[in-house]
Amino acid sequence: MEGEGPVNRPGSELAKMADDGGVAKRRKTAEDGGQDGVVTAEDTELRLRRRIAELESENEQLRRRGQGEGNHGVLPVTVTVDLSRVTTGIVTHISSFLGTSRELLNLALTCKAFGWRQPMSTLNWSLVEEVARQTVCSRATDAEIGCLPQYVRGTVTWLSILDRYEHLLDFDVLLGGYIEHRNGDKTAVCTSGDDGDYCCSVAVASNCVMKSGSHYAEFQITGIPFIGIVRPMPGLDNRAYHFNFCFIGGDHSVSTDFLAQRSDEWGDSDVHACEYFCGDGTMGWTNWDFELNEGVDLDGIEGCQSGDTVGMLLNLDEGTLTVYMNNSRLGVLKDGLSGPYCWYVNLFKREAVSIKRGTLPISDGATTT
Known part of the structure; x- marks a missing residue:
């Protein structure tokens, strides 16, 4: 009609400008956390796409790092260990690889659980004492056992017996x-x-x-x-x-x-x-x-x-x-x-x-x- 402004029809320049402005407004709204605190579905989709892009970038960096270390295509794996299954026997066996009386003494000094007898334990002595006892009994011959002091609770420890065994042939x-x-x-x-x-x-x-x-x-x-x-x-x-x-x-x-x-x-x-x-x-x-x-x-x-x-x-x-x-x-x-x-x-x-x-x-x- 004569005297009316231009009609805002699809495909017109005004419609295109309005659409572009709406997109810009939506982008700004998404970046600012939503207009008036309201997050729309478009805001959520935009954030999701951005997070996916970030994760893909991190994965690519990890792949490149793994390839540089020789682990092609392998990503770090987090393993959960059930500590309730680590029994005293397992800890004793692992501790036996320490080998010397000095190393076992250092272990005993790190924690009461290793150096003190535990009331709930089936052992008659501490874990360190048990490792020392097993070491002496497995290594020493019958003749060598005869050269060593006898274990007496409160007087002679298995740790001291192991130390004596290690130094039997010292020119003292x-x-x-x-x-x-x-x-x-x-x-x-x-x-x-x-x-x-x-x-x-x-x-x-x-x-x-x-x-x-x-x-x-x-x-x-x-x-x-x-x-x-x-x-x-x-x-x-x-x-x-x-x-x-x-x-x-x-x-x-x-x-x-x-x-x-x-x-x-x-x-x-x-x-x-x-x-x-x-x-x-x-x-x-x-x-x-x-x-x-x-x-x-x-x-x-x-x-x-x-x-x-x-x-x-x-x-x-x-x-x-x-x-x-x-x-x-x-x-x-x-x-x-x-x-x-x-x-x-x-x-x-x-x-x-x-x-x-x-x-x-x-x-x-x-x-x-």
Whole structure:
């Protein structure tokens, strides 16, 4: 009609402008959270599409990261673990892989659940104590068990027994003024000082008190030391001997100190010290009283050289001490042995010795220390 404004028909420029303005208005409304606080279906759809785009972008980034690490097409997976199924037995088994007494002690100190006995537990001691007990019983031979203290609640713990087992073959007692641990390692000793070329000193593995059964140890030698067995003497004051020292053929006045350590466990045997001289293969032994034998030649037993491995087998069931060189049996050094003994070495002239548990040649069939 004449005088009326342009008709707003679809397809007209005005209609197009109105539509464009409506779209712009809807977009603004969606971004602002809806006009007057009202969220329309179009607002929800727009937000959903935007969130889908964000997730697809994140997934693409994760895929690229996984491909860079070699895990092609693998996305991180969250695993839920039911801790109620982790029993004491499982925790004990896992803890057994710690291995050493020091590691188990650290575990005990981290939490009461590991270091203290729990009232609701079926164990008679803490989890750490149970792991220590299982470790000792599974590793130690019958002969080694005889060298260890017995468990007594409130006095001796399984953790302390495990620690003793780990250090059975340490040279823990040094006698004389010319011997020291090599590089702080208690399984190895060497002569020390400028006078070491001329003076004797002794190292004893006093923790390993052998009372019964068969015991075998190996000694890696530098030089030509003496290697043997001696009575355990826990009351001997090693600080009292600062100079030349040996168990056989030394100062007779110290023999009184040795015999003062005698106990009923020594039994009837009068062999209180017996040794093998690596230099020429001779044997010596004494009762620290009137009987002294040095430089005794034995058929078939020869000397060793620096760098050789000397094996010693103490069989207290048969009362014999047998010597080996580089896994070959040389022969019996002494018989008639009974009662407790410890391993020892006597060093002279810039020598060194290390001790370790050995594997006895199968033909002799004894257990190892």
